[in-house]
Amino acid sequence: MSTITSLLVVLLAVAASSAAGVAGDGGNKLKHIHLYMHETFWGENATEGAMLPSPFGPNATFGSMGVFDNELRTGLNRDSPLVARYQGIIVATGVAEGPALEGRLTVASILFIAGEYNGSALSLEGPFVGFQGTMERSIVGGNGKFRMARGYYLLKLLNLTSPNSAVSEIDFYVLPADPSYL
Numbered sequence: 001m002s003t004i005t006s007l008l009v010v011l012l013a014v015a016a017s018s019a020a021g022v023a024g025d026g027g028n029k030l031k032h033i034h035l036y037m038h039e040t041f042w043g044e045n046a047t048e049g050a051m052l053p054s055p056f057g058p059n060a061t062f063g064s065m066g067v068f069d070n071e072l073r074t075g076l077n078r079d080s081p082l083v084a085r086y087q088g089i090i091v092a093t094g095v096a097e098g099p100a101l102e103g104r105l106t107v108a109s110i111l112f113i114a115g116e117y118n119g120s121a122l123s124l125e126g127p128f129v130g131f132q133g134t135m136e137r138s139i140v141g142g143n144g145k146f147r148m149a150r151g152y153y154l155l156k157l158l159n160l161t162s163p164n165s166a167v168s169e170i171d172f173y174v175l176p177a178d179p180s181y182l
């Protein structure tokens, strides 16, 4: 086998094993963390601020902004253990109107406050367009056990919405920079 061919074989093997959730070197595994996000829209225990209006007038969304501090719990039930807080901001960054163009940028931290990752955090960044289906955002880093981590998360709104609350399923897929951190 030529060097080029064998390099290609190695690259393909790494790609295949990454797709299966296992990176090539060091046994560095994609970590799956499954939690439920609980949101409260208003009242004394609200976890979200209403969007601040756009500076461009009542019919514009561009520049409107909200802040949230949602709860990540182990279960669907509000009484299930609290593991992390999902704190961040969301800003309407699309200047054009219309459902496909009203991009919203979220910048957030997942602050683990219990369990095996207590004291560590993930940093998230990413847009989303519309509130339908499963949303995906990037994990662009972290600290503590997640120092220099990368990955993504999937968030799916569940059919448990009350006028004042919502529950979503949230799946993090995290590749720690060094498995010895975990």
Ligand SMILES: *[C@@H]1O[C@H](CO)[C@@H](O)[C@H](O)[C@H]1NC(C)=O
Pocket (backbone or CB within 6 Å): 043, 044, 045
């Ligand atoms: C808010 O949370 C506190 C502490 O958990 C609780 O005692 C109180 O009943 C909650 N209030 C509402 C309106 O849910």
Ligand SMILES: *[C@@H]1O[C@H](CO)[C@@H](O)[C@H](O)[C@H]1NC(C)=O
Pocket (backbone or CB within 6 Å): 057, 058, 059
């Ligand atoms: C906002 O839209 C409404 C309905 O289309 C219109 O009547 C109103 O004049 C608009 N307001 C501004 C400030 O553009």
Ligand SMILES: *[C@@H]1O[C@H](CO)[C@@H](O)[C@H](O)[C@H]1NC(C)=O
Pocket (backbone or CB within 6 Å): 113, 114, 115, 118, 119
């Ligand atoms: C999480 O870590 C903090 C700081 O080390 C500690 O005070 C707290 O008791 C821990 N919480 C849990 C639930 O382990």
Ligand SMILES: *[C@@H]1O[C@H](CO)[C@@H](O)[C@H](O)[C@H]1NC(C)=O
Pocket (backbone or CB within 6 Å): 159
């Ligand atoms: C959500 O649940 C309600 C009542 O439990 C039901 O009527 C409705 O069809 C459900 N919607 C979806 C999209 O599953």
